[in-house]
Amino acid sequence: MPKKVDVLLITLTSPILIGIYEDKKLVETIRSEAKSSDILPLIFEKLFKKYEIERLFYANGPGSFMAIKVAYIFLKSLSVLKGIPLYARDAFYFNENQPIKAIGKLCFVKIVSEIKTQKFETVPEVTFRLPDELDYNEFSTNATPLYKIGAVG
Secondary structure (H helix, E strand, O other), rough: OOOEEEEEEEEEOOOEEEEEEEEEEEEEEEEEOOOOHHHHHHHHHHHHHHEEEEEEEOOOOOOHHHHHHHHHHHHHHHHHHHHOOOEEEEEHHHHHOOEEOOOEEEEEEOOEEEEEEOOOOOOOOOOOOOEEEEOOOOOOOOOOOOOOOOOEE
């Protein structure tokens, strides 16, 4: 019988990060420089052969509109077709609340609970990190993407 796991995706920048969690603890990390649209079906084909996926989690933005869109459509489809619950959290949770590149010298910033854009002279390098342990309370069942945030502010 395959192990029961949760899967967390951060697909906002390259490399994409996928964490496999058993009993809420990170047990496997998958990194890929490939495009999400190309690699996610291949990765999940392998994951479904190896594990029983109980929950799906992802960073729903802000960031690349296309990256968010691809991840959401892919995960939402899996959620509906396979009956796996989908949860989301904003990307700031995965980078210690650092600015996230929007366009040009604009970055998304989170001040208290509000996300807006701010201009930077030097755009900071964004590094996302998979948490060592999943805290379900930090995620929302409202998994819709943060599309409404414009890159121009």
